[in-house]
Amino acid sequence: MKKVSLKDIATEAGVSTALVSYVLTNKEKEARVGEEIAKKIRAIAHKLNYQPNHIARSLKSGRSFTIGLIVADISNPFFGNIARTIEDEAKRNNYTVIFGSSDENVDKSGDLINVLLNRQVDGLIITPTEGSEEQISQLKAQKVPFVLIDRFFPEIEASHIAVNNYEAAYHAVSHLVKTGRKRIGMVAYKTSLHHIGERKRGYKEALLAHHMTSGNTLLKSARYSHLAADIRLSIDQLLSGRHPADAIFFATNSLAIEGLKYINSLGIRIPDQLAVITFDESEALDLFYSPVTFVRQPILEMGRAAVRVLLEEIKDNKKEIEHICIDTSLVIRKSCGSR
Amino acid sequence: MKKVSLKDIATEAGVSTALVSYVLTNKEKEARVGEEIAKKIRAIAHKLNYQPNHIARSLKSGRSFTIGLIVADISNPFFGNIARTIEDEAKRNNYTVIFGSSDENVDKSGDLINVLLNRQVDGLIITPTEGSEEQISQLKAQKVPFVLIDRFFPEIEASHIAVNNYEAAYHAVSHLVKTGRKRIGMVAYKTSLHHIGERKRGYKEALLAHHMTSGNTLLKSARYSHLAADIRLSIDQLLSGRHPADAIFFATNSLAIEGLKYINSLGIRIPDQLAVITFDESEALDLFYSPVTFVRQPILEMGRAAVRVLLEEIKDNKKEIEHICIDTSLVIRKSCGSR
DNA sequence: CTTGTTTCCTTAAACGTTTAAGCATATTTT
DNA sequence: AAAATATGCTTAAACGTTTAAGGAAACAAG
Numbered sequence: 017m018k019k020v021s022l023k024d025i026a027t028e029a030g031v032s033t034a035l036v037s038y039v040l041t042n043k044e045k046e047a048r049v050g051e052e053i054a055k056k057i058r059a060i061a062h063k064l065n066y067q068p069n070h071i072a073r074s075l076k077s078g079r080s081f082t083i084g085l086i087v088a089d090i091s092n093p094f095f096g097n098i099a100r101t102i103e104d105e106a107k108r109n110n111y112t113v114i115f116g117s118s119d120e121n122v123d124k125s126g127d128l129i130n131v132l133l134n135r136q137v138d139g140l141i142i143t144p145t146e147g148s149e150e151q152i153s154q155l156k157a158q159k160v161p162f163v164l165i166d167r168f169f170p171e172i173e174a175s176h177i178a179v180n181n182y183e184a185a186y187h188a189v190s191h192l193v194k195t196g197r198k199r200i201g202m203v204a205y206k207t208s209l210h211h212i213g214e215r216k217r218g219y220k221e222a223l224l225a226h227h228m229t230s231g232n233t234l235l236k237s238a239r240y241s242h243l244a245a246d247i248r249l250s251i252d253q254l255l256s257g258r259h260p261a262d263a264i265f266f267a268t269n270s271l272a273i274e275g276l277k278y279i280n281s282l283g284i285r286i287p288d289q290l291a292v293i294t295f296d297e298s299e300a301l302d303l304f305y306s307p308v309t310f311v312r313q314p315i316l317e318m319g320r321a322a323v324r325v326l327l328e329e330i331k332d333n334k335k336e337i338e339h340i341c342i343d344t345s346l347v348i349r350k351s352c353g354s355r
Numbered sequence: 356m357k358k359v360s361l362k363d364i365a366t367e368a369g370v371s372t373a374l375v376s377y378v379l380t381n382k383e384k385e386a387r388v389g390e391e392i393a394k395k396i397r398a399i400a401h402k403l404n405y406q407p408n409h410i411a412r413s414l415k416s417g418r419s420f421t422i423g424l425i426v427a428d429i430s431n432p433f434f435g436n437i438a439r440t441i442e443d444e445a446k447r448n449n450y451t452v453i454f455g456s457s458d459e460n461v462d463k464s465g466d467l468i469n470v471l472l473n474r475q476v477d478g479l480i481i482t483p484t485e486g487s488e489e490q491i492s493q494l495k496a497q498k499v500p501f502v503l504i505d506r507f508f509p510e511i512e513a514s515h516i517a518v519n520n521y522e523a524a525y526h527a528v529s530h531l532v533k534t535g536r537k538r539i540g541m542v543a544y545k546t547s548l549h550h551i552g553e554r555k556r557g558y559k560e561a562l563l564a565h566h567m568t569s570g571n572t573l574l575k576s577a578r579y580s581h582l583a584a585d586i587r588l589s590i591d592q593l594l595s596g597r598h599p600a601d602a603i604f605f606a607t608n609s610l611a612i613e614g615l616k617y618i619n620s621l622g623i624r625i626p627d628q629l630a631v632i633t634f635d636e637s638e639a640l641d642l643f644y645s646p647v648t649f650v651r652q653p654i655l656e657m658g659r660a661a662v663r664v665l666l667e668e669i670k671d672n673k674k675e676i677e678h679i680c681i682d683t684s685l686v687i688r689k690s691c692g693s694r
Numbered sequence: 695c696t697t698g699t700t701t702c703c704t705t706a707a708a709c710g711t712t713t714a715a716g717c718a719t720a721t722t723t724t
Numbered sequence: 725a726a727a728a729t730a731t732g733c734t735t736a737a738a739c740g741t742t743t744a745a746g747g748a749a750a751c752a753a754g
Contacts, residue, residue, distance in 0.1 A: 021710055032734050037712060047713090050732055070474050071419060072710030074410045075739050082453070082474075090442070096435040100456050103429070107466075112453050112474055114421070116446070117439050127446075135421075135451055136410050273638050280644060299612050300639035305619060360740055371704050376742060386743090389702055411740030414709050 020064045028060050029053070036061070040068070074136065082112050083326060084132030084140045086125060088166075090117040094269060094296050094315070095143065098165065101319030102141060109327055111138075120240050122147040133160065139326045141165055146207050161329035165322045167211045175329065177321045177340045181211050184311045184344040185218025185265070186225075188293050191309070192263045193226045195352045197291050199234065201254040201261035203247060203271050206237035215267045215295065234261055238271065247274050255284070262290060263352070269296035269310075276304060287353035297347070307349035317342050359403045367399050368392070375400070379407070413475065421451050422665060423471030425464060427482045427505075429456040433608060433635050433654070434482065437504065440658025441480060448666055450477075459579050461486040472499065478665045480504055485546050500668035504661045506550045514668065516660045516679045520550045523650045523683040524557025524604070525564075527632050530648070531602045532565045534691045536630050538573065540593040540600035542586060542610050545576035554606045554634065573600055577610065586613045594623070601629060602691070608635035608649075615643060626692035636686070646688040656681050 022040075026033040031053065038047035039057045074080045085102055087095040095117075103113045114132055118125035125145045132140060139161035144152055149169050155162050156174055168176035192200050202219045205212050216235060223229075234254060238246030254261040266272035272294035279290065286292050286306040293309045294301065301308035325338050361372040361379075368375065370392060377386035378396045413419045424441055426434040434456075442452045453471055457464040464484045471479060478500035483491055488508050494501050495513055507515035531539050541558045544551050555574060562568075573593060577585030593600040605611035611633035618629065625631050625645040632648045633640065640647040664677050 019710095022712095023710080033711080034713075034735080035733065037710095041712080043713090048731060048733085053732085067469075067473050069414075069710050071410055071413045072739090073712080075408075075414050075709090075741090076711050076713090078739075080410060090429075090439045091432055091435045093430055093432055093435065096430045096432065099454075100429045103455055107455070107470065112470060113455075114451050114453050115438075116442055116452075131446065131451060134406055134409055136408065273642055277642055280642070298639070299637070300642045303612055303616055303619070303639045304642060305644050358740095361742095362740080372741080373705080373743075374703065376740095380742080382743090387701060387703085392702085408740050411709090412742080414711090414739090415741050415743090417709070 019069070020066045021069065022066075024064060025057060025060050025066060028064070029057050031057070040066070079138050079330075080136045081110060082114055082135070082137050083323075084128075084135070084137035085113050085115040086118055086128050086132070086140065086142045087115065088118055088120050088143045088145060090115070092270060093298060094313075097315045098143075098319050101316050102323055105320050105323040109323065111323075111327070118143075118145050120145050122151075126151050129155070139163070139330045141322050141326055143167055144169065144209075146209050159333070161326060161333070163322050163326045163329070165318060167209050170210055173337055175325050175338045175340075177318050177325065177342065178211060179313050179318070179342050179344045181214035182218040182221075184295070184346070185215040185267075186222045187218075187346055188295075188309075188311055189219050189222035189265055190226070191346060191348070192265065192291055192293060192352060193222070193228070195291065195354065197263035197352075198228070199259055199261045200228065200263040200265060201234040201236065202265040202267065203236050203238065203250050203254075203275055204267035205271070206239050206246075212267055219265055243270070243274055244278075247271065248278050251275060251278055251282075255282075255290075264290060264292055266292070266294035269294060269298040269301065272296075272308065272310075273298060273300050276301075276308075286351050291352040293352055304351070306351045308351040309349045310347050311344045312347050313344050314342055358408070359405045360408065361405075363403060364396060364399050364405060367403070368396050370396070379405070418477050418669075419475045420449060421453055421474070421476045422662075423467075423474070423476035423479045424452050424454040425457055425467050425471070425479065425481045426454065427457055427459050427484060429454070431609060432637060433652075436654045437482075437658050440655050441662055444659050444662040448662065450662075450666070457482075457484050459484050461490075465490050468494070478502070478669045480661050480665055482506055483508065483548075485548050498672070500665060500672070502661050502665045502668070504657060506548050509549055512676055514664050514677045514679075516657050516664065516681065517550060518652050518657070518681050518683045520553035521557040521560075523634070523685070524554040524606075525561045526557075526685055527634075527648075527650055528558050528561035528604055529565070530685060530687070531604065531630055531632060531691060532561070532567070534630065534693065536602035536691075537567070538598055538600045539567065539602040539604060540573040540575065541604045541606065542575050542577065542589050542593075542614055543606035544610070545578050545585075551606055558604055582609070582613055583617075586610065587617050590614060590617055590621075594621075594629075603629060603631055605631070605633035608633060608637040608640065611635075611647065611649075612637065612639050615640075615647075625690050630691040632691055643690070645690045647690040648688045649686050650683045651686050652683055653681055 022033040022036045026036045036057050038049055039054045040061055044054050083106055087099055089095055106113050116128040122145050125148050129151055141163050143166045144164055152172055164176035204216055236250030238250055266275055284290050295311045297310050297312055321340050329335050361375045365372040365375045375396050377388055378393045379400055383393050422445055426438055428434055445452050455467040461484050464487050468490055480502050482505045483503055491511055503515035507517055543555055575589030577589055605614055623629050634650045636649050636651055660679050668674050
């Protein structure tokens, strides 16, 4: 079944391909196409089930109507959901999405950026990995339209969509204080990524504001590459000694899940012995015997904003950079006990 | 920063674009290009940082080196992981992936198929939704290369990758029998999809083989569209009456997670009061206080097989259809108690 | 010295669109 | 009646590649 082209329709209608093109792209008015012949062309196109060739169109227009999406880890439902909303929103705007997962690896990220650019995507939505500053700067230098989501580099002026990480963390920790916790620990990633830094800062400032002096001693960081082991160590440290922590704030869902697995294995009861609070929702945390209180990131809004900003940048190259900060909400459940 | 084309290189080297093309696609031998000029062309290409235009290439070759992926629900980690392995494997073969999530909706699935075909994907990998038989048949009639994954329609001769659903279910139920359970229930989806049917059949046959007469009375089905409510109802039915079930086999991870949420809320203890076993792994089921015994589907293998079969079909249009059945394994944990 | 062969390069068409420019013919305006 | 405008279509170039065909020069063989 050979693909039907404009030429086939033109031949059958006994006109030139130009005319067919005008009609099928609804430019009959500007091109002053006769009503009858327009109708005829449409009928034939329909009869032959004509489907325009996007590739030829792209070559001509220099635009592919495709956006590239690079997420940090597509197997994490947080990013899976982001991907879904972005794909939906893109489709609503007649764009398709090519995607890749960088798996938090700089090299893979660089690779993906190259592949996607070679595929002539019109723009990129990226959750940048640690150490990808240069890649991002280069995109900027090349004037490729792009938007960062979830994370960004404060030193690089670029459009991004993020949440109020500092305030959210501050708020979460304050909640723990309100529910009577005295020694609040935090488990985060060992990373230079700014969003995690902000969450740490929110934690520290909240402690300070409530005159809790635990300072840095109760703030632990795990390496992404040695997650399980580092988390175990962190928790051991937090829960040992004369004054063990009575609450832990996890900086992401994967930290919380891995941490709670270990806490389970230690036989520690939530919230009686230990309060737990985390960033991000997850089915695992719903199903937990003591559903975990969490900071909800409005994924739908984030995804939509990312697509909107990107498409605006694509359409208007001169558009100024946009920093969008979206508010989170704290969803209180059982894992912190009650006040 | 204008894109560098073959013409730019040709101009700078003082040769025709043809020569440049031959060199840069490593056809110097066949085209008998002079060594010196080849070296020069390469040097200039490198200096100008030439990146081939995939779109132009695709238009010429009629191939886009892109595959379309339609998953049932990208926010489900099972499909997220499938997507990841497919993307990885595709990239290794110099293919990129355009994706969409059908959300188990026939109309959306049809939409996506059209969009992806319009984008001239070279082939499709699809987890077909219920009722999409016609869409699949049409793909077949149009001779579009495609591979079904996770599910398939027995009445449509098409390549697919699936697991041994019947045997896996049979094995899972047998395990429950071995651990001493007497009244084994099942919660599945209300669907005509074959893979779920096979899981149900495996359940029933296993009961039969072990002379358990519970027959259909303990087999409950929930509608995808009313998941939470139907699951609650199913579990209520299973656990009520004079002879409540002492074990439940869930047909998928989402059923298990939703079901366990409800079971939790009823205060029922696993595995003492009730044994639980399910298809698919999930962090939620790891974190559960009594980690859930499950049927593991080898996602990596499935994804790789799907890409391999699809690329073979793309390369060789005459290739015969391939049915790949991959073995699962039962991962035994605490949720069924011990023998 | 012709003829044949090899070597190295160019020409030009093609893929399927879009769109500016042009060209008849018909109609209106002066 | 001549000039201007409107109408309805076609021509042809362009987007960036690939690749079959051809051609000129150099050399070898007869």
